[in-house]
Amino acid sequence: MSSFETNGRSYALPANPIAVICLDGCADEYLSVAIARGKMPRLAAMARDGWRGMVRGALPSFTNVNNTSIVTGVSPRVHGICGNFFLNPDTGEEVMMNGPEFRRCGTILTAAADAGRKVAFITAKEKLRTVLGDGVVERGGIVFSSEKVDEAKLATHGIDDATAIIGKPRPEIYSGDASIYVLEAGAALAEQGKADFLYLSTTDFMQHKFAPEAPEILDFHARIDGAIGRLLDAGCTVALTADHGMNAKNDLAGNPKVIFVESLLHGKFGKALRVICPITDPYVVHHGALGSLVMVHLEDPSTRAGVADFLFSQPGITEVLTREQAVEKLELAPDRIGDLVVLSGRDVVVGKSPEHHDLSVLKGGLRSHGGRYEEMVPLVISKPLTPELQRIAEGDPRNFDVFHFACHV
Amino acid sequence: MSSFETNGRSYALPANPIAVICLDGCADEYLSVAIARGKMPRLAAMARDGWRGMVRGALPSFTNVNNTSIVTGVSPRVHGICGNFFLNPDTGEEVMMNGPEFRRCGTILTAAADAGRKVAFITAKEKLRTVLGDGVVERGGIVFSSEKVDEAKLATHGIDDATAIIGKPRPEIYSGDASIYVLEAGAALAEQGKADFLYLSTTDFMQHKFAPEAPEILDFHARIDGAIGRLLDAGCTVALTADHGMNAKNDLAGNPKVIFVESLLHGKFGKALRVICPITDPYVVHHGALGSLVMVHLEDPSTRAGVADFLFSQPGITEVLTREQAVEKLELAPDRIGDLVVLSGRDVVVGKSPEHHDLSVLKGGLRSHGGRYEEMVPLVISKPLTPELQRIAEGDPRNFDVFHFACHV
Known part of the structure; x- marks a missing residue:
């Protein structure tokens, strides 16, 4: 052979x-x-x-x-x-x-x-x-x-x-x-x-x-x-x-630049949605479960366009794709991703909520990955x-x- | 001083x-x-x-x-x-x-x-x-x-x-x-x-x-x-x-991978729109006016969402932004860009129409720029x-x- x-x-x-x-x-x-x-x-x-x-x-x-x-x-x-x-x-x-x-x-x-x-x-x-x-x-x-x-x-x-x-x-x-x-x-x-x-x-x-x-x-x-x-x-x-x-994800003062997507969306659209941080793993000291891509799952699919537009209007968010778009553009499997796939910039991470992430594990600032710039x-x-x-x-x-x-x- | x-x-x-x-x-x-x-x-x-x-x-x-x-x-x-x-x-x-x-x-x-x-x-x-x-x-x-x-x-x-x-x-x-x-x-x-x-x-x-x-x-x-x-x-x-x-923009046979955006849109939406290739300059031998970003100008603004969705569904197109989004996300001046700003992938260029670009000037394949991957x-x-x-x-x-x-x- x-x-x-x-x-x-x-x-x-x-x-x-x-x-x-x-x-x-x-x-x-x-x-x-x-x-x-x-x-x-x-x-x-x-x-x-x-x-x-x-x-x-x-x-x-x-x-x-x-x-x-x-x-x-x-x-x-x-x-x-x-x-x-x-x-x-x-x-x-x-x-x-x-x-x-x-x-x-x-x-x-x-x-x-x-x-x-x-x-x-x-x-x-x-x-x-x-x-x-x-x-x-x-x-x-x-x-x-x-x-x-x-x-x-x-x-x-x-x-x-x-x-x-x-x-x-x-x-x-x-x-x-x-x-x-x-x-x-x-x-x-x-x-x-x-x-x-x-x-x-x-x-x-x-x-x-x-x-x-x-x-x-x-x-x-x-x-x-x-x-x-x-x-x-x-x-x-x-x-x-x-x-x-791998990119640094901090402001000039050295603090992580984080957008807590679930908190943001709960405040604007109510609680009928969930954010998944697919970077999460048992090795939290690396990144505190903060990366530059999260999934948004909606209970009510009719809210999708509104949520997408709102998210994309946030400074630091660089791409928001629907599930169908993410299948084509990011080559992802439709049943393993959210209704929306959200990416952030070179120096920005996206997370769930402040309670969900322990930033105290991040000694010396955050360096992470997950998005287009990595x-x-x-x-x-x-x-x-x-x-x-x-x-x-x-x-x-x-x-x-x-x-x-x-x-x- | x-x-x-x-x-x-x-x-x-x-x-x-x-x-x-x-x-x-x-x-x-x-x-x-x-x-x-x-x-x-x-x-x-x-x-x-x-x-x-x-x-x-x-x-x-x-x-x-x-x-x-x-x-x-x-x-x-x-x-x-x-x-x-x-x-x-x-x-x-x-x-x-x-x-x-x-x-x-x-x-x-x-x-x-x-x-x-x-x-x-x-x-x-x-x-x-x-x-x-x-x-x-x-x-x-x-x-x-x-x-x-x-x-x-x-x-x-x-x-x-x-x-x-x-x-x-x-x-x-x-x-x-x-x-x-x-x-x-x-x-x-x-x-x-x-x-x-x-x-x-x-x-x-x-x-x-x-x-x-x-x-x-x-x-x-x-x-x-x-x-x-x-x-x-x-x-x-x-x-x-x-x-x-700078990236190569060719298929495995060495031919340029081009999406002629104006031709595509004229065929689908009629002629009430124009595509501008802002890479165009007098030095055509470099790239035949083909880069990885074009502007779309619409006579009828109400067609914008439909045109954007259609364009983003094309393989090789990686981002489609409205004028307002491009001002925020790409830091562009609103009066110098199109109703839509269209970006293509690492190995893909966008153009106007086949007549508009002289591919014969491209000896040995196309290498170009203009998009996110450059x-x-x-x-x-x-x-x-x-x-x-x-x-x-x-x-x-x-x-x-x-x-x-x-x-x-």
Whole structure:
């Protein structure tokens, strides 16, 4: 077999191992600044000898949405993961999509394993392991998170004694180490010949906390670069992209610029509507559940145009789409989104109500994502593009084309 | 005097000369790739020792709109230049805004000259000289274009024998040389002490023609870097930004992806409406008057909601705003735009009708701009930011803050 298919796309089986890296929250500026300061010599060499460009992510520009797109190769309209949370239209309950049963198609990972590849999927956050790792271990692959690496077992994770193989103990999840660990674990597996088709997905704790120039994140990127070097030295084709960018969301005094959409709408239109913040996840320290996209669910559909016009007239709100428009324009699944989808500007977040968000967890201001200004992300590949890939790159390449790029360079 | 004011903003008079560069059409990828290939060592050193980040331009992401914002420090809503062309609501005529009388406020250039600075404004395109250079020569400054450098006279341009001072003959406008010349001319004036407050604005002929990896544009950027080095060596604080980005607008076969908006609307709603392509200018070889934003003018205002809905339902159209919404959301002047403002996607342009655009001038596919995906541009400064500038940088900094950055680092 020289290629495999999944979700209507065909992937070549490359001669050498591939390592696809999703650097969570890696706005392109992080790479530019780290390279400028000499902190990422291996990545700089990849950009020199291979290819570096910008690719468009999926909206909402959230972690689960884009990681799911990356491992399936398709848009949220197809795979159905349009946020971390959604309002179940049948039950009226807010549901956290923390299991694979919410995903509506298979993954490139299981397809590659079926095609004989030694697949390894390593994440920082345990939630991503459970949402996207299904079926890999059953096919002989390895799946674990750095958050719970010490719980990895052969039967459930495809690997015993993972910390011994990696040579380091479990890192703290709220740390840069949690992400470094993911890449170092991937490098260890590649070096030891235990995997040749790797998906390595980090966490954006550092990016939520630090602007590109901060010494802490420059050190972080230097260590990321060291691990990338190990992957390259182990013979991997490395393709690095991001799930979403990251922007500061504060006024000049350093206070978060928040529009509490549910409070605003309850005051104007009454309580027959709900706002869902689909960025919400258990890792609240990152962003206080504040991002640049929310869903509005209306009990009375006839109020929709009025609510939409009112919302769009608010300073800081940049786009308001109906459910039908969001399906077409944002490639979302109609039953996983609101009657209205609301996006905010580069420096603005949207939330539910003041009571719903604990801003005290945000030390040093808010950096977040979710909207249009975190849609464009970098793609860096260790090999030059073929003419066919160059044609894709000169159209509207997506971050969820990254496996296609990695398999075909 | 230690500072001067214009258009409600205050600018310090810096101790050393400043050179603000607007690199026309310089999407951030051009800099990343050129730096990665070792073609821009001086700019790389600026990013290392100073600051590099992303700033938001004005929409429409066109040349005149953004150059006007940069030299005035304010949005198009204030200065009134919302495109190269507009439909005069009083006469019903399409008017090219090729003179300063269309601008509604003064410039930083004349204010700096009034404050005693030796101002030089050098452009590639003659049109920009006439639109933005008014009042500078009268105040002892220098203003000329590389396109017509051989016509420069002391009385009208503030300089005689410009080609002798620069040491090179007039370049061809459809060339990279036209832009290199601008920066070399600025460097010559700075080296000779003839100017200490420079605005240098290039043309995007090369960016319309070449993707970031093309050898031709890598050579171009190497020469740009050489001229930047001369400005730095002459003691200038250098601040480089762009008026807009640049994206390929073709399908996989290499044909331009165009939506002819007037034809489409005439077919559906009849002929009582007109589409204006505000990117249109005399330099058609660049883009065939095809960009990612057009204006729709309706004879019957009651048709507006229907036309807007129909347009927004077209694949490739990403935003449709009413005049009032565009004033608020895009910061445009209400009497210089259409009843509707229409934006298209990263790889899509909007035009008037097939007859109106000569696609045969587009050799090697279309690269263009005008929309949301060309809104974000780089800013690179040769000195580190002060804490106050850092706070601005961590909000929503604009490309038309570039003089503020240059004057306050």
